Amino acid sequence: MPIIEIDDLWKRYPTRRGARTLIGRGGLSDYLRGVKSGTFDALKGINLSIEQGESVGLIGANGSGKSTLLKIIAGVSAPSQGNVVVEGRVASLLELGAGFHPILTGRENVYLNAALLGLRKKTVDTLFDSIVEFAELAEFIDQPVDTYSSGMFVRLAFSVAIHCDPDVFLVDEVLAVGDEAFQRKCRQRIGELRDQGKTILFVSHDLGLVNALCDRVYLLDHGELIERGEPRATIDYYLRRVGAEAGVHTMSAGPLEAVFSNGRISLFHEHTELTPPAGWTLQANALGAWHGADTAAWEVTEREPTRCVARGRAARLPLIWEWELTLEADAFEWRLACHCERAVELGIIQADLHLVAGYGRWIYGDLEDDFPEPSPEDTERVHVAATEEGVRVTGALPSDASPVPPLLIEATEANLPLRMAWTNADYITGGRILEVASHLPESLRPVPEGNAKVATIRCTIAKTPADARNAALQDRTVTSGAVEARFVRGALALSRDGKPVTHLLHCWASIHANHLWQDSQTLRWGAPERDCDILRVTGASRRLPLKQTWEIRPHADGIALAIWLDIAETTQILEHHFSVMLPATYDRWEIGEERGDFPPITPSDSDWSHLNRDFAPATGITALSPARPSVNLWAAPECPPVRMTAVNTAYDQQGRVLQALRTPDAPGVMVLETGRYPLFEGGVTLMPVE
């Protein structure tokens, strides 16, 4: 049996003319002049039926009749025609705190409000503690309500409303009030009510929330129900349907389709939605308050089949967002700029790129991992991958069963510093969010009057996850003929003809300083910089006052590199080395005239062991394997004197290591003062298999 049954419902309002005539609506002067009052149909023949336990969303543009419909179901307003049957008790969270009087205390208001909602005093007595606890107002409950902050006021009102245990909840835009923590609490509570099998009728402009909370969605347009059904499909229909309006534009190129709808971007690939209904949007933080671009007044000023320019005047800031969207067959570009009409105290500008939960794996620069499983305790976004600076390339890969394509998302800063971070959305909303944020330093504030470019965000569809991965690492790769060197997580991996040559730890540098071994893999690396074909990266130690800078460049059949050490405070160095690890298939080594075999690595080998006896300074070492490129580690003449050694790893690593080791020239330690020192200069050459 349906819990709400609506049959041919009409609502007609007399048009108000009070503002125009002195006497008021339906006034005597109009009557004498023979002016007839007009009418306005807010609802035109609505039919709907909602079963017990359903969560139903109502969406539609402003003025489409959503709130009128809720008011009628709440019994506040009467139908002009038609029937509404509601079984059970209805609580409307239409507007909270109805009947709250500022002079009365919280306690008195709770009793009054509860009585209006139909609760007996006895019932309120038993619920009272729980109401106060939910509202977090224990100390203030006997204070007059006019001493409350608006947040406290709304918390108390919401708490009373949800404690009256109704069968049907009518939820209007109320979730937009109160502070963020409270909004989360409300959302969570509404999710719980839904799970308890309460019927919820939900009106919101937050399409993401509607999608997350509702089983079904009704779309209202000018008082008529024009679409009903599964949330995703109905929301899509809504986004496209309102396409005629000023702030909406649809573009398509090949399999890609992009819909811009009043400050939100939705992306589709072969009709699969890549973005949840929340879409891609932007928010700005000015003096602590967030201003969403979706609240701006948008107008698409240039419309082309694959490109558009949209301008949105922010609701409460003197600035105009200007977005240029370009669609290609396999890429989408979002160019963000803003025009400040006068100086604006902007603190953060942040683009939120929502992706569907079908994306199960993230790429963040040279890092890659699975998104963690969301948990019901996640009431806010959970940061998944973020570093302090520098990463400009990220990617998202689909879970196994998902039809979404791998994505590569790059952000280019214009004139503001950018930071990218992957997060999981809160549990109810679901999905993944890439935050591309610009935290404006004090020196750039306030943003002066005029045009400011913010960023360009480019999203590319990759054919395979490997393509996406490779593309993400493109900016940290050096190629020299058939040899490719990729600097990933503090180590340089070498391959020849697409086949990996180095093993496990690849090429790395270690320093034994102040009695600590510091491997390059453990440094905190910044974003790679390119200078023609030279790749430059700097990594700072987390524990010692030093930094390493690697400069990698192509060199005949291999790479040449220079590693510099920046010392910030006087440091004692015992020794340091640059090493190359190869798999155990390499069986011979040569250092100048000295040569030998790599003996097999046995389970009893629990430590690394040096194989050569002669520890004289040398300029090169080579490892040979029957079926693999021979590998030569060489030191350049400018390099500080090093000793070349061949090393067998412990059993678990199964590797051969070529090492350029530098120890103090005299017994003791090297004491390095503040400054820059060369650590290693030389290279690695991979000679083809003969």
Place this chain on the structure above:
Amino acid sequence: MLSGRAIYSNAAPSRPWAFLPELIRHREVLVRLVAKDLKVRYRYALIGFAWAVLEPLFLTLILAFVFTMVFDIRGEGTGIESRGQYAAMILVALIPWQFFSNGLSAAANSLVDNRSLIGKVRFMREVVPLSAIGVALVNFLIAYPVMLLVGFILMWGLPGVGALYLLAIFLIQVALVAGLGLLLACGNAYYRDISYMTGVALTFLFYASPILYLVDMVPQSLYYFYMLNPMACLIEAYRFCLIENAMPSVQLLAWPATAAALALGAGIVVFRRLAPNLADQL
């Protein structure tokens, strides 16, 4: 678990007979709204509810001063000899009048004043004007007994058996105020002119009721016309009971009782017919 079924329709019957059962179900809302208004009114007053007594007392003293010292309306054949007697006469009439007057003007504005409540929550709309009247009623119920006790016992002696009829007069007045209050409240929701007209009408009725003078002073030719004002009859009846210590005649109460019943009936029928649309009118 479903608790009740609600049907909203433009054709839904207004069912006037359901007024009383519904009112009983909503008694708690009624009581809480009255309590709210009283708390709001007296919370920040030092002496609080004492004002319910002091206000009419001061007004009585002022009126007694004006009409015995400035123009003296006492005289041969009027039946009023002393100042005290005149004050008692005013007091007996003035407090019921204030109940009538304050009740009606509050009721007329009640829906408009509580429009935020009506536009948001579904509950029995009648409760709103009735609670406004309830506030006036509570004031009356505090002031009248106190006045009667203090004034009569200390100064004029105990009222006699006539006081027993007070209850009947009081009930008639409550019904009259409730009925008129419901009519004025919903009228004012449609046309705010009602509120102003109520103010004017109450001022007129104040002088057209035997509060400052005795009915005997009304010219004989106007007497029946004068007595069409049910409050004139009721005030006369209060005086009969308390001052003349006599039982008011049936003729005196018949008209106000009829008027009260008609007003209450009309008030309930009209209000319930208009109630569903009130939220849109406010």
